[in-house]
Amino acid sequence: MQPNDPTLRSFVDVDPASDFPIQNLPYGVFSTSGTSPRVGVAIGDLVLDLAAIEAEGLLDLGGAKNVFAQPSINAFMALGPKVWSSTRARISTLLRHDHAELRDNSALRQHALLPQKDVALHLPLVVAGFADFYSSKEHATNVGVMFRGKDNALQPNWLHMPIGYNGRASTVVVSGTKVPRPRGQLKPPNVDEPSFGPCKRLDFELELGVVIGQAAPMGGMLTEAQAEESIFGFTLLNDWSARDIQQWEYVPLGPFLGKSFATSISPWIVTREALEPFRVKGPVQDPAPLAYLQQKHAQNYDVQLAVDLKTETMQKPAGITRTNFKYMYWSSVQQLVHHASSGCAMNVGDLLGSGTISGPDKSERGSMLELSWGGAEPLDLGNGVQRSFLDDGDSLTMRGWCQGDGYRIGFGEVEGTILPSV
Numbered sequence: 001m002q003p004n005d006p007t008l009r010s011f012v013d014v015d016p017a018s019d020f021p022i023q024n025l026p027y028g029v030f031s032t033s034g035t036s037p038r039v040g041v042a043i044g045d046l047v048l049d050l051a052a053i054e055a056e057g058l059l060d061l062g063g064a065k066n067v068f069a070q071p072s073i074n075a076f077m078a079l080g081p082k083v084w085s086s087t088r089a090r091i092s093t094l095l096r097h098d099h100a101e102l103r104d105n106s107a108l109r110q111h112a113l114l115p116q117k118d119v120a121l122h123l124p125l126v127v128a129g130f131a132d133f134y135s136s137k138e139h140a141t142n143v144g145v146m147f148r149g150k151d152n153a154l155q156p157n158w159l160h161m162p163i164g165y166n167g168r169a170s171t172v173v174v175s176g177t178k179v180p181r182p183r184g185q186l187k188p189p190n191v192d193e194p195s196f197g198p199c200k201r202l203d204f205e206l207e208l209g210v211v212i213g214q215a216a217p218m219g220g221m222l223t224e225a226q227a228e229e230s231i232f233g234f235t236l237l238n239d240w241s242a243r244d245i246q247q248w249e250y251v252p253l254g255p256f257l258g259k260s261f262a263t264s265i266s267p268w269i270v271t272r273e274a275l276e277p278f279r280v281k282g283p284v285q286d287p288a289p290l291a292y293l294q295q296k297h298a299q300n301y302d303v304q305l306a307v308d309l310k311t312e313t314m315q316k317p318a319g320i321t322r323t324n325f326k327y328m329y330w331s332s333v334q335q336l337v338h339h340a341s342s343g344c345a346m347n348v349g350d351l352l353g354s355g356t357i358s359g360p361d362k363s364e365r366g367s368m369l370e371l372s373w374g375g376a377e378p379l380d381l382g383n384g385v386q387r388s389f390l391d392d393g394d395s396l397t398m399r400g401w402c403q404g405d406g407y408r409i410g411f412g413e414v415e416g417t418i419l420p421s422v
């Protein structure tokens with residue numbers, strides 16, 4: 001049976017509402033008290049320790065050794081898509097309810113299957129480089145209307161290429177990492193001189209991160225098929241944004257410090273293969289992209305997304321947006337093809353941010369900037385709590401999942417809490 005078969009069952013009990021059924025098997029890096037970080041996959045409420053499974057000789061990694069006894073998945077990704085595929089199929093077999101090898105080896109099971117509540121989850125990859133895109137037409141239009149008016153909402157280049165910028169790999173952090181309020185130069189439109197101080201318009205951006213698992217040489221170009229094969233998987237990504245710093249600094253070279261202070265990702269990387277049953281066509285692209293950006297296959301995915309916000313005074317978080325990754329105008333494949341098209345080399349561990357994911361409806365906006373319409377319409381969180389942007393102590397959580405028939409391929413969550421500026 002194929003690893004994506006919806007009828008597969010594991011000997012590990014998995015709640016139908018769990019993000020991590022046997023059809024998912026996302027990769028992460030974990031440790032238990034006093035042990036070194038190593039690679040595992042999530043199954044239900046447990047983690048399968050792949051370092052232990054590899055040490056037991058149960059995985060064929062084409063002769064490579066100690067692939068999983070490492071604090072990142074980079075060495076595994078470097079082995080390439082054939083090994084990704086065969087390893088996922090093998091792990092699926094080992095976890096099946098009707099396969100005895102691990103199921104009936106109680107010593108190994110005890111040693112290699114650990115409750116997720118007892119492990120610490122770490123940043124799962126060494127991020128080689130980080131680029132962030134701007135590929136939701138709804139988001140770009142909302143921001144454009146606010147900044148330039150309805151008639152000039154989309155810049156003339158927007159419909160011709162996935163617009164992006166190179167961000168900072170150094171401050172990509174895993175879910176749960178606290179985010180200190182950034183500082184920077186501020187010059188609101190109604191003030192004559194800039195000043196330096198804590199950001200007053202701190203925002204989130206709901207995105208997916210694309211993890212690149214294959215290198216591409218300097219000077220080359222990627223086809224649609226090559227780009228697709230290079231994508232190892234996807235994470236949730238919060239591209240924290242300082243709107244006031246961004247607004248003053250972005251002319252003419254784009255975002256710099258307004259985006260580089262923190263980018264949070266979820267700890268589990270959902271493989272491209274696990275998302276295969278949820279592949280959908282993206283929006284019609286009109287005008288047709290230039291030849292190098294044209295794609296023959298459906299390259300979007302139906303991933304449902306939700307964002308919750310909890311302030312220090314709230315007992316429970318409030319849902320502030322619900323949207324879907326399928327709305328993206330430019331696909332991850334087109335972003336990668338475009339990124340490499342100049343001759344830019346790509347590395348194992350490169351991370352691409354999809355760009356803020358907003359949908360057509362007001363309830364589907366992926367940033368506070370859009371939800372509060374630049375602060376003009378503060379969000380009502382109940383009990384008299386309002387927010388236009390994020391305050392110190394606010395906790396922001398993003399979740400994502402593909403809904404199958406009786407199971408879901410989930411991403412877990414990415415959470416971050418704002419600390420006061422130091």
Ligand code: CA
Nearest residue numbers: 205239355356
């Ligand atoms: Ca962004």
